[in-house]
Amino acid sequence: MTTVAVLGAGIMASALTFPLAENGDDVRLVGTHLDRDLIDSLQRTGVHPGLGLAVNPAVRAYQLEDAPRAFEGADVAMSGVNSFGVHWAGRQFARLLRPGMRVLSITKGMEADDEGTLRILPDVMRSLVPADVADGVTWSAVVGPSIAGEVAVHRDTCVVFCGEDQVSLDGLADLFRTPYYHVWTSTDFVGHEVGAAVKNIYAFAAGFGQGLLDREGEAEARYRRFNYGAAVFAEGQKEIRQFVSMLGGRPETADGLGGVGDMFVTSMGGRNVRAGRYVGAGIPFSEVRGRLMKGVTLEGVHAISVIGAALERLTERGLVGASDFPLCRHLYRVVEQDAPIDMPFEEFFGGMR
Amino acid sequence: MTTVAVLGAGIMASALTFPLAENGDDVRLVGTHLDRDLIDSLQRTGVHPGLGLAVNPAVRAYQLEDAPRAFEGADVAMSGVNSFGVHWAGRQFARLLRPGMRVLSITKGMEADDEGTLRILPDVMRSLVPADVADGVTWSAVVGPSIAGEVAVHRDTCVVFCGEDQVSLDGLADLFRTPYYHVWTSTDFVGHEVGAAVKNIYAFAAGFGQGLLDREGEAEARYRRFNYGAAVFAEGQKEIRQFVSMLGGRPETADGLGGVGDMFVTSMGGRNVRAGRYVGAGIPFSEVRGRLMKGVTLEGVHAISVIGAALERLTERGLVGASDFPLCRHLYRVVEQDAPIDMPFEEFFGGMR
Numbered sequence: 001m002t003t004v005a006v007l008g009a010g011i012m013a014s015a016l017t018f019p020l021a022e023n024g025d026d027v028r029l030v031g032t033h034l035d036r037d038l039i040d041s042l043q044r045t046g047v048h049p050g051l052g053l054a055v056n057p058a059v060r061a062y063q064l065e066d067a068p069r070a071f072e073g074a075d076v077a078m079s080g081v082n083s084f085g086v087h088w089a090g091r092q093f094a095r096l097l098r099p100g101m102r103v104l105s106i107t108k109g110m111e112a113d114d115e116g117t118l119r120i121l122p123d124v125m126r127s128l129v130p131a132d133v134a135d136g137v138t139w140s141a142v143v144g145p146s147i148a149g150e151v152a153v154h155r156d157t158c159v160v161f162c163g164e165d166q167v168s169l170d171g172l173a174d175l176f177r178t179p180y181y182h183v184w185t186s187t188d189f190v191g192h193e194v195g196a197a198v199k200n201i202y203a204f205a206a207g208f209g210q211g212l213l214d215r216e217g218e219a220e221a222r223y224r225r226f227n228y229g230a231a232v233f234a235e236g237q238k239e240i241r242q243f244v245s246m247l248g249g250r251p252e253t254a255d256g257l258g259g260v261g262d263m264f265v266t267s268m269g270g271r272n273v274r275a276g277r278y279v280g281a282g283i284p285f286s287e288v289r290g291r292l293m294k295g296v297t298l299e300g301v302h303a304i305s306v307i308g309a310a311l312e313r314l315t316e317r318g319l320v321g322a323s324d325f326p327l328c329r330h331l332y333r334v335v336e337q338d339a340p341i342d343m344p345f346e347e348f349f350g351g352m353r
Numbered sequence: 354m355t356t357v358a359v360l361g362a363g364i365m366a367s368a369l370t371f372p373l374a375e376n377g378d379d380v381r382l383v384g385t386h387l388d389r390d391l392i393d394s395l396q397r398t399g400v401h402p403g404l405g406l407a408v409n410p411a412v413r414a415y416q417l418e419d420a421p422r423a424f425e426g427a428d429v430a431m432s433g434v435n436s437f438g439v440h441w442a443g444r445q446f447a448r449l450l451r452p453g454m455r456v457l458s459i460t461k462g463m464e465a466d467d468e469g470t471l472r473i474l475p476d477v478m479r480s481l482v483p484a485d486v487a488d489g490v491t492w493s494a495v496v497g498p499s500i501a502g503e504v505a506v507h508r509d510t511c512v513v514f515c516g517e518d519q520v521s522l523d524g525l526a527d528l529f530r531t532p533y534y535h536v537w538t539s540t541d542f543v544g545h546e547v548g549a550a551v552k553n554i555y556a557f558a559a560g561f562g563q564g565l566l567d568r569e570g571e572a573e574a575r576y577r578r579f580n581y582g583a584a585v586f587a588e589g590q591k592e593i594r595q596f597v598s599m600l601g602g603r604p605e606t607a608d609g610l611g612g613v614g615d616m617f618v619t620s621m622g623g624r625n626v627r628a629g630r631y632v633g634a635g636i637p638f639s640e641v642r643g644r645l646m647k648g649v650t651l652e653g654v655h656a657i658s659v660i661g662a663a664l665e666r667l668t669e670r671g672l673v674g675a676s677d678f679p680l681c682r683h684l685y686r687v688v689e690q691d692a693p694i695d696m697p698f699e700e701f702f703g704g705m706r
Contacts, residue, residue, distance in 0.1 A: 227498050231509070
């Protein structure tokens, strides 16, 4: 039996306890300071309120103050927080990790410094952990098209475990594999993390087509805006591939589960798509953020802000061409400058010609 | 003013008359023997019954017997038939084409000989035209994510005109470009035609997820099967790329409008997706074809039959690996052998590892 301690009890972290517990692992789910009521519910009733489901009875839930006990003797340490919690999680890991553990992260996103240099989040987390511990554990992550609730109800899901150490990846994959949870492994850590981060950018734009129909009073019209959505999707694929290459990943990673597959599932719905639909309908993004979706976590929008700003720095430094990433740049103007949607189709695919 | 004669008055061919006519071209739309009532409607009322819209008043409609008059003096000859009509269209072109014309085809698909050697449809059409005429015209095609009705109502649409002759492509693109109809050009004729043909294969599988929910009584459940659909989509992308490479196209063509973009829009709905949904719900395909969707044109299913059979030949000949194209092969078994859906996830992405 393998002991897995999970930091963060959000829906994705909690969904991943299903395959683990079904495989007979000892699973310890630790809430953050934001998860207090959630852990309380799990401890009292076994029901995860976010998922709307009872978790496997073998899963044990811990409040944050009991984290040291939960991580005591763990073989695997999972980070289950979202991108906004990565610094917090890194600081927690600084006290909770022990050499020999295998770290598995589900946190997706990137950070940039003032020069626009982008960094994947596992690297950010690692930088917050003392060097001897950071070097004494292995770092891996879960990416790929994975709506949490679908995993929890045993719907087929295909993901990639990516990391630097193939032996760790093989072992981690074996812990999770079930007849419905299909795991590939890859040592293209950077490529997969970049894909997972930037695909969220394009999911925001996936809501625009329906929003434009809303604005035109054509929300129920016979003819939709699927052609629009498909062009945006194809340009998104191209830009993901370029981001992956630029940051040192393997370009083909953008084609697979961690690139186009994840962009597909993210484009099918969710909070970022909903925010994009409002903007499509003509509402300035500041109003969406400040009023219509106030307090809602929008990881895609956050990725646009971080990566869009970094692109400006990288362009000034001559490291990125001014005509590269036209879709990401347009989304940045929409999000940061309240620009109306004016899709720069002519600049897509390297420019019309 | 350029004169464009279009053979076939289906919805896609007719939709493309909108940008042409708006640009002031002389557009002559010729019905096939199957379009008689449709042309009659166009001549009497200007309304295209399939589109449910009035065409531009400048478009002139002709019955098939008037085709020679419509093609007289035409600069551009379009083939607007679907893949089932390609031989018929080739024979018509044999009498209607004149040296100097630019041929533009919207027919998508491939044919295979008994050895499994695959051929794109423009080549099939060309082979049916006398050599001196075939060599005296230029051959090009329209590909990319394009729902016909959306073009007709002026929704933004991004497509690729592909062909062998860049000068022709530039001229043709100029004829069609409008503020909503965005045209790129490419001389990767083979790659784009292959992408356009094989993307239809995967659209059939895009219906499976919803069908499986139907079968499970979960059609309205909170948790869907988007993870399933995303994995199928990503594997579809990989297989499109491999088909494009194998048949001599540029691999990157699979990433763009003619590959992943077109697969995206085709996966959003339509007849092939509907057929796939029935199969997902547990209905043998023979019953879908023979009863539930009797008489409905299913280009995706046709592509599966043709290309799936060709793959068997090519594998026997040692030209394709037995573990390549697992999704296409599974769909072939579903369509040709009434196999139940049993998605071979473990074989996806080069095999699980």
